[in-house]
Amino acid sequence: MRIFGILIIAYLAYASTQLDLGLGRFINGLGEGGRFIARLFPPNFERWELLLEGLLESIQIAVLATVGGIILSLPLGLMAARNIAPWWVSGPTRAFIAVCRSLHYVIVAIIFVKALGFGALAGIAALIIASIGFVAKLFAEAVEEISMKQVEAVRSTGASGMAVLLYAVLPQVASRFVGFGLYQLDSNLRNSTLVGVVGAGGIGGTLFAAFKRFDYDFVSAILIAIIALILLAELVSGRIRAAMR
Structure with missing residues (x-):
């Protein structure tokens, strides 16, 4: 040693x-x-309309990316669970999820900006990939931890594969999946402010433009607005999670 x-x-x-x-x-x-830091104060909120427009676009990017990522993560998570899917399905699916997790979302956003052009579409696509890498992996792990007794009981009735998923698998992981989705929404709200720096829409583009103009009092206003947005999202998601317990 x-x-x-x-x-x-x-x-x-x-x-x-x-x-x-x-x-x-x-x-x-x-x-x-x-x-x-001294040049950041006092913050300048005179251009609040531009600030609000960027914040609303970031929220829209985050919500759309989260919904799209969850919709895609649900089947991928089921396909990646080794206790309900054969190895020749779970193996490639896990490899795809690993690829989604391996690249930072900013790098993915740059790729989509080059492919799709500047704007919110590139940001949504990048955050969908990031959401799949996180939610699908956790969902697959949650499915692997379920009690197989319920699954076997439903199968013994002669139910179809879809019925087994609906009545034996999903009820055991539904609350955890909602928690994963809320956490990913929080994460995408933060990330949506960053992908804009590379041209993928949202308040990040406004922030980057203010930095380039040395407009530091407006930078301060943008940062305060971003912090307020994240704190509000954390408060709301915390209340939702508490209500589900």
């Missing part, structure tokens, strides 16, 4: 020298950061 610890410390020292991590640079950055 001592040798391992020495190797870790040696590597950290080596990496620090390669990445130009110096105390002087950090101290200088603190001063620059302080001056930048």
